[in-house]
Amino acid sequence: xxxxxxxxxVFDGMADWEPAHALCEINRSRxxxxxxxxxxxxxxxxxxxxxxxxxxxxREMKPRDAEIVILPGGEMWEKGQHQSITELLHDFHxxxxxxGAICAxxxxxxxxxxxxxxxxTSNSRDYLKTMVAGYADEQWYVDELAVTDxxxxxxxxxxxxxxxxxxxxxxxxxxxEDEQLWYDxxxxxxxxxxxxxxxxxxxx
Numbered sequence: 790x791x792x793x794x795x796x797x798x799v800f801d802g803m804a805d806w807e808p809a810h811a812l813c814e815i816n817r818s819r820x821x822x823x824x825x826x827x828x829x830x831x832x833x834x835x836x837x838x839x840x841x842x843x844x845x846x847x848r849e850m851k852p853r854d855a856e857i858v859i860l861p862g863g864e865m866w867e868k869g870q871h872q873s874i875t876e877l878l879h880d881f882h883x884x885x886x887x888x889g890a891i892c893a894x895x896x897x898x899x900x901x902x903x904x905x906x907x908x909x910t911s912n913s914r915d916y917l918k919t920m921v922a923g924y925a926d927e928q929w930y931v932d933e934l935a936v937t938d939x940x941x942x943x944x945x946x947x948x949x950x951x952x953x954x955x956x957x958x959x960x961x962x963x964x965x966e967d968e969q970l971w972y973d974x975x976x977x978x979x980x981x982x983x984x985x986x987x988x989x990x991x992x993x
Contacts (some may be wrong), residue, residue: 793856795821799843800828804833804862805814807891807946810953810975811859818962821857826850828873836863847873852884853952857960862892862946867920876900885940887959892946904929908938912945950976 795815797808816823818830827833827843834840850858860928865871875964878901881888890898897913898904903916904926911917914930937955944952954972957963973979 793821794854795823796850796855796858797825798860799825799833799841800865801833801966802863803835805837805839805894807949808859808861810949811956814957814962840876852881852886855886857887860890860894862894866893870900887940889942889956891944895943898943899924903941908936909943910936
């Protein structure tokens with residue numbers, strides 16, 4: 790076991806495919822322990838019907854041990870504020886831990902006030918305005934599939950590959966060359982051996 794953690798917040802109905810590419814590259818790097826955290830240790834069922842038993846509870850997550858926290862999308866976020874998650878995000882952000890949110894999870898980032906004066910994205914600007922009461926950070930919204938600013942990654946639900954690329958880049962999982970090879974492969978279907986004779990390799 791390593792000392793640094795990559796936390797994934799899990800819950801019933803989570804969009805399991807959205808963080809999958811990012812988690813795969815994190816795990817392959819062998820630099821971090823991937824830890825699932827739920828509201829309890831009761832198994833959850835993802836949107837695809839997969840049963841996942843959280844390793845720990847959200848209350849057990851510790852900023853000092855963490856390198857990244859990932860919030861996948863899911864209808865849960867559209868039902869309103871989750872105060873325990875808001876407090877958690879503030880604690881992790883204060884310690885400069887990388888936070889990644891995709892699709893509906895970007896609503897929680899906005900509700901926590903973490904879109905203020907940082908470039909961010911979501912499913913659309915109108916989505917944030919409609920779902921988050923008091924959202925007033927429109928001038929910082931960007932029409933991109935994924936963006937990173939101030940240690941916060943936000944992404945559209947259509948941008949799981951771009952989300953993973955931001956994670957790879959921020960955690961320095963690949964060299965710049967291999968990062969581009971990875972992106973070309975999973976985004977555009979360009980298998981790297983056809984061009985270079987090599988696959989992306991994680992950097993130890």
